[in-house]
């Protein structure tokens with residue numbers, strides 16, 4: 001009856017039971033097995049035999065616990081992978097945050113869990129050590145390692161290495177002297193570790209409570225593979241992103257070739273636009289994007305003949321029509337690609353005016369996309385500060401005065417009132433940006 005109760009309660013079901021009985025009939029044994037007994041001893045009991053049986057039962061229990069704990073470990077890793085992939089944001093990809101999250105799932109306050117995790121990727125010079133501190137918080141330290149010093153812990157590619165100091169026939173101090181100084185200085189003592197290496201990433205978990213076995217190493221292997229998948233993905237995304245940005249910049253350089261405007265002008269427009277977007281409280285993703293895509297505003301000028309672009313005098317009505325078409329041409333060049341949507345909106349609407357007097361469509365107020373309204377403000381300020389075939393460069397004070405008070409060409413009602421106010425508040429930053437990215441002849 002006692003045995004039945006122990007085995008019925010999930011909390012205690014895995015406690016091994018050795019039944020000592022005076023009965024030796026097969027029916028009694030069957031009854032005992034049905035109650036969940038793991039082993040039998042028949043009276044009279046020999047002490048040595050009892051000890052041996054108990055030892056075996058405890059070993060089984062230990063293996064069971066390790067398996068259970070490894071299973072939970074793998075489960076936590078899978079949960080992490082699922083979250084990492086479902087909330088995957090390629091542009092705000094943060095490898096450190098993902099790694100920290102993985103470390104949190106390995107370094108749990110569990111009796112089988114390790115206390116520290118070292119991840120060394122790529123060339124093996126920089127390692128990140130995660131440690132569980134009192135109170136369950138995880139700290140992260142960057143280690144500069146010298147790759148040969150890792151030899152003593154690193155297994156061959158694709159292999160697992162398990163090490164307990166008492167199995168290595170050395171004293172604890174001898175055992176500890178094999179670890180790189182940087183690692184040892186952080187950990188203060190090491191009594192066991194498990195390591196796995198794959199695809200250039202080495203992961204080492206230190207100081208499992210008691211000892212470390214193949215079960216724990218399997219969990220670590222899972223973690224290493226997750227880390228590899230994530231860092232490979234991250235690297236590829238970054239490469240693609242670099243190539244994308246490079247192409248965008250190449251396109252805007254190509255467009256400037258014919259124009260009187262300069263490379264510095266496009267950089268400055270990016271910076272003013274970023275400043276305005278931030279000042280009116282746009283989301284950070286918008287601020288980042290406009291700070292890069294505002295440079296595309298005049299990409300359509302690639303279709304306008306240099307004689308018109310550089311004409312010192314007044315344009316004829318026909319020439320003016322051609323000039324105005326750079327907005328529509330720009331939108332056409334940028335096409336339908338979703339990543340270029342903001343750039344396309346900017347190219348198309350950066351000459352629209354709040355009061356409806358702009359081009360190409362004469363849009364009014366909020367009909368004009370926000371990115372167009374912001375870039376227009378940025379472009380007007382920079383045009384005033386720059387030398388043009390038809391005007392000299394103005395100093396900041398004069399440009400500011402023209403925008404705020406208006407003159408023949410620009411009036412305050414050209415601007416979205418919120419952006420106009422933001423410009424007034426951040427005018428000093430505009431002046432700084434101009435100074436910082438000044439071209440040679442400005």
Ligand SMILES: [Fe+2]
Nearest residue numbers: 297298350351
């Ligand atoms: Fe333009």
Ligand SMILES: [Fe+2]
Nearest residue numbers: 261297298379
């Ligand atoms: Fe411009």
